[in-house]
Amino acid sequence: MDMDFVDIEDPTDWPEALPHLHQLDAHLRCPICKEYFTTAMMLTSCGHNFCSLCIRRYLTTEKKCPSCRKSVDDSELLPNRLIDSITRSFRSNRWAMDGTQEIYKTKTAKKR
Numbered sequence: 527m528d529m530d531f532v533d534i535e536d537p538t539d540w541p542e543a544l545p546h547l548h549q550l551d552a553h554l555r556c557p558i559c560k561e562y563f564t565t566a567m568m569l570t571s572c573g574h575n576f577c578s579l580c581i582r583r584y585l586t587t588e589k590k591c592p593s594c595r596k597s598v599d600d601s602e603l604l605p606n607r608l609i610d611s612i613t614r615s616f617r618s619n620r621w622a623m624d625g626t627q628e629i630y631k632t633k634t635a636k637k638r
């Protein structure tokens with residue numbers, strides 16, 4: 527059994543047949559580093575989420591939300607455990623999704 531893990535680096539790597547996964551993948555990425563959230567933090571005044579490190583680094587230079595430009599302060603940061611849990615389960619289930627992608631590829635005989 528070939529369990530070659532495909533590392534999907536970009537949300538656009540998802541096959542077009544799986545637009546819902548594509549969207550979910552994009553939602554679980556930090557707008558600053560474009561990677562999956564690492565210890566997600568939410569800005570309480572606007573509700574946008576970022577990795578803890580990313581947003582702290584950002585707020586040292588600019589006291590604004592990188593997503594909506596609202597004036598914020600680092601005291602407004604709150605850990606978003608739900609995002610962390612969703613990101614974790616999404617990533618740990620990716621082997622199943624990669625399997626789906628393999629089936630899709632075989633069906634359409636599409637090569638990357």
Ligand SMILES: [Zn+2]
Pocket residue numbers: 556557558559560561563564576577580
């Ligand atoms: Zn980040």
Ligand SMILES: [Zn+2]
Pocket residue numbers: 569572573574591592593594595596
């Ligand atoms: Zn915002």
